[in-house]
Amino acid sequence: MHVAKYVPDELDRRIIAHLRSDGRAPLTSLAEALGVARGTVQNRIDRLLATGAVLGFTVRMREDYDDLTVHAVMMIEVIGKSTTQVVQRLRGIPEIRRLHTTNGNWDLVADIQTANLPDFDRVLREVRMIDGVANSETSLLLSSV
Template sequence: MLDDVDRRVISLLRADSRTPIAELARQVGVNRSTVTGRIEKLVAEGVIEAFTIRLANDVDRDAIRGVAMVSIAPNRGRDAVRAIRGYPEVEQLHSTIGEWDLVVHLRAISLSEFDTVLERIRAVPGVVDTRTSLLFNSLTG
């Protein structure tokens, strides 16, 4: 079970996985050995599956981007979110109210990789249904 320190470390690493341990410790308000131990534990337990990079938009302009709407079975939300959050293709993950429980923003290097991550999301225990839209051109900025 993740506590507040784990969640804060994950959040900071998600924003920039290159953040030095000393800076993570300062921002979380714990010592460096605590942060190091937490990261090692999170990796060993499979909570953190990989440390990734974010490319400048002009570098990965050919990436496949999309939005997956996900419906979750009752009482399965936490486990499903934990599983989906760990996929490196997931750029953003939002809860919502209505027909769909989650909105997942995805980015992949190819249609094949995009299809693979969708299959992985659909196989997550508790996922009942999905609907996906590919994104083409950004109309902002």
């Protein structure tokens, strides 16, 4: 039996947008903001969770909450067909918060967050030592604008 993939509609996208800005918003507030019944919002959220369209809810931190944290973006070039192995190794580095494939001259983009500059230096060395990493370029994120 083939199960059809769930495709969120406009109301689902609006619910998701509201939850992104306040994941703890009461259902009644969401329903009022969206102009639908509370039960409709509850059913939609339940379906988004059941189908895996929404995986869960998380805490969003204020950008300046921890000014001492080092944030960076690393562009990574991979040799030949070793992307799968490189990705597996990169996923093992806890300071890499997110990892994306991309197009252009670079193959991967890593979002890095460390507690301090010595940890950041260690992460850079770890990435560069991975077999299959040909080149990388890293930019520190200094401030949000």
